[in-house]
Amino acid sequence: MKSERIFDYVRDVDTALIINGGENQIDKTFFYITGAKSGIFEGSALFIRPDEVKIITSELEEQAARETGYDVIIFKTRDEFNEIIKKIFENHTNIGINYSAVSLEQYKNILKIIPDKEFIDISQSILEARKIKEDDEISKIREAAKIASDSLEDVIPKIREGMTEIELAAEVVYAMMKNGASGESFSTIVAFGKNSSMPHYFPGKTKLKKGDFVLIDYGAVYQRYCSDTTRTMVFGRASEEQKEIYEIVKRAQHESMIKIKENVNGRDIDKIARDIIDSTKYKGRFIHSLGHGVGLDVHDHAALSPSYDFVLKSNMVVTDEPGIYVPEVGGVRIEDDVLVKKDGYEQLTTSTKDLIEL
Template sequence: MDVERVFEYAREVDTLLIYNASESARDPTFTYVTQTTNGIFEGSALIVGKNGTTIVTSQLEEQAARATGLDVRIFKNSTDFQNILRELLRDVNTVGLNYQSLSLSSYKMLLRIVPDKEFLDVSASILEARKIKQAEELKKIREAAKIGSEVLPDVLDSLKEGMTEYEVASKIVYLMMKNGASGPSFDTIVAFGQNAAMPHYSPGQAKLKRGDFVLMDYGARYMGYCSDITRTVVFGKATEEQKEMYNTVKEAQAAGMKAIREGANGKDVDAAARNIIDSTKYKGRFIHSLGHGVGLEVHDHPALSPTMDFPLKANMVVTVEPGIYVPGYGGVRIEDDVVVTKEGYEKITSAPTYELIEVS
């Protein structure tokens, strides 16, 4: 990974310190710089300079670290770790930290280790660099999108009356991992019937019955990178109301995608889709932003929102996911991942979406 892109934005520093406190508090920038998905790297750090990067890690991660081809320093205990950091930062006055991924306790620990350094928050600069994906990143995101897209037909074939939301969610995750994903990119959402009216619903023991909406929001993680897909089908024969909701969302998504190109404002792309929905009886039922960035995190950065100016640039990857939600009845969301291009977009998710699917 070319770390010079980070320093193009973080010009106030010439050295970054990226710290992983634990397995659950791993900074995605660690993966961004090293491009490794092996190892946990708990309690490890990166010292990133303009002329090179050093991984400071324990013996547990030595093989994974050396496989990156980067400089590696191995510590055996906390005292050893502290001494290595002091040595590597000896001639550095100002250190850039990613405050966005750093806990208060970790920050205080670093202050104790190198109290003579000035720490600056470069989280905005790191995020800016990560927004535009490089070729090797796009390759991984496309594969994550492909894996997620290709499982849908088998999932639909498995739908049976009486099965639970949990069962469908587990089927999705199983198939993605069988097809090459390291796991889901987030907790899979499966919502039957009126549960589909809650955008961030958590699946439960609700049982599938004829006439239900089946909303599935899921994604695959491949070599550290994410995809994010939503499909809504009807189990059985759809009512006219269900068809109207679905076709309105489909039209809104098409309008949003048509507005995407380099230089377009995310606010305007959101409006293109939102105006379609708000011109119908479902006005006000689209209750979230049209889309977000996708990359090392499933919500990598803001993108398509009615509340912020966000100029799109080529090689950003964003979701386009309009929805209609009617409490007590159900909801429809259609979500695809697209790569922004100079003239428009490239849709990289391919799961069936164009016409409402009625699963018999």
């Protein structure tokens, strides 16, 4: 049971409460533990012990909850919910809480429902458990990566002069869902021309023209697990400067990725890519970390960063995404999802990294 792994990293606690608020306060750990394939589970909770999971939810989610195979307790009103929480935790003094996913309002409500308890922050324990993916999680991420890779191949023939960034973003999302995704893992980024120099650009009404960079940063969700990939192309013939930038980024990614394996520090992987870029006239134009963890959240945890001491372990999934960003010129980013292995890595996203001239 995944709940058991959480308690591997925590002391003096053998019981925990995972609680969801409204739509924007859903703790992904709820789905990590239960594996629920359907449902939103707003206002629901979990009672967890190393060998026990109980889902406390409303009639709205009853069917989805029972499909998990875990014990289910149904409430009809918030008063009923409060009474269930009181009763189920009445014989437990120390209770683990995922502080990083609980709002102040939620925490105050918990204190009102069960005021006589000692609450212990287990957010770090949850993070540690979720970093190492189990086989079923890897399978889902691998499928999400495949969907993303296949979808890009479907979209490329539809790229045309005069289309807007928003139109292309819509094509990407449509292709992913047609290929089996339940949605996009984050708001798809499409940036044309000089807009590609902004790593977190929001697509707008800019129209595609000859000579533009076309940067697409996107990901698919499959059974709640994410992928995250970026490809950069040129619409028409690439200039010498565009080719130069692209080849530097491609080399930085290749040289850093081949060093990914268990027990290597993520900041050392970042340094490989950063040193390659900084050895060129584009020094200082790589303006973000090399990569992050991927899982139930598209940014599951920190991973490859110059400022983060992080040792890679087998069955982590991380991104490798160097980039060069030149204001008023454009930017290139190449990003792939990578499964860390004992003696190397497996690249999960597979679309071509050769420079495509559309």
